Amino acid sequence: MSGTAQSTVGPLAEIHDATTASGAAALFGFVGVGADRRHALGEAALTRTCLDQLVRLFGPEAGKPSRTLLKDWAADPWTATTDDRRPAGHPLTSARSWIAGPWRDRLAVAGSEVSAIAPGYLAGAVDAAERAVSEVIARLMAPADQD
Ligand SMILES: Cc1cc2nc3c(=O)[nH]c(=O)nc-3n(C[C@H](O)[C@H](O)[C@H](O)COP(=O)(O)OP(=O)(O)OC[C@H]3O[C@@H](n4cnc5c(N)ncnc54)[C@H](O)[C@@H]3O)c2cc1C
CATH class of the missing domain: 3.90.660.10 (Polyamine Oxidase; Chain A, domain 2)
Incomplete structure (x- = not known):
């Protein structure tokens, strides 16, 4: 079977x-x-x-x-x-940003749910993780603030 x-x-x-x-x-x-x-x-x-x-x-x-x-x-x-306990349904793709305000440039979210292509799936986990790593690398490479 x-x-x-x-x-x-x-x-x-x-x-x-x-x-x-x-x-x-x-x-x-x-x-x-x-x-x-x-x-x-x-x-x-x-x-x-x-x-x-x-x-x-x-x-x-x-x-x-x-x-x-x-x-x-x-x-x-x-x-x-x-x-x-409340049924939330499967996550949907969304163009909105998950992080707003001062955290936007400081926090990188890598969970599958934030993926723009396959939220809630393994493929989405890989996509979201790759994007989070890219964001972190870009921030580390950016010139430091002068203030
Ligand atoms: C029963 C089941 C079946 C599924 N079947 C499929 C399928 O057939 N196909 C498919 O594509 N997807 C499937 N999925 C969905 C898929 O498994 C998830 O979308 C994917 O694993 C999410 O990956 P992630 O990296 O976002 O999160 P996770 O895999 O949940 O990883 C998060 C990790 O963070 C750790 N963690 C949490 N809190 C903390 C903390 N405070 N400190 C340190 N570590 C922490 C957790 O222990 C975990 O290891 C299934 C999910 C379930 C539950």
Whole structure:
């Protein structure tokens, strides 16, 4: 079953083959359910609903995994704030400057979200990082202020 599946019936919107390099079979899916609904459902019910969906797609064996792992980043205390519980959608390209005022010439932002070509993606991370490095080099090479 190597490959990918798209589904609109069940919590998993996009499912990928996540078989390990050593050949241990695994399926991975993105949960397309909002944070509040995930919280209300609870981990056990959400996992069961995901497994029911995998059974519909791949057959009964998919309903008896040796292990399941659910990682809810919006509930991760080291990563998320309450703002992350609100669905924000995927970042869009924007011509606006991310930094205004006195910080504009002092701060370089390298996160994927600020990319002008692929925000929120790995390609955007490379693009944003290259631009940030160029900005820093240009500032270091610029003649120092006389004041
Ligand atoms: C589950 C998942 C699947 C994805 N799938 C895809 C995909 O298929 N294709 C795709 O193109 N993109 C995908 N993405 C998006 C992609 O991974 C990100 O857009 C990209 O990794 C962002 O890169 P970044 O360098 O901007 O930030 P990050 O990769 O998040 O790097 C930021 C780094 O800063 C570190 N950090 C944070 N705070 C501090 C601090 N205070 N001090 C020091 N270090 C700090 C973090 O630990 C982290 O290592 C996926 C993302 C997720 C979460």
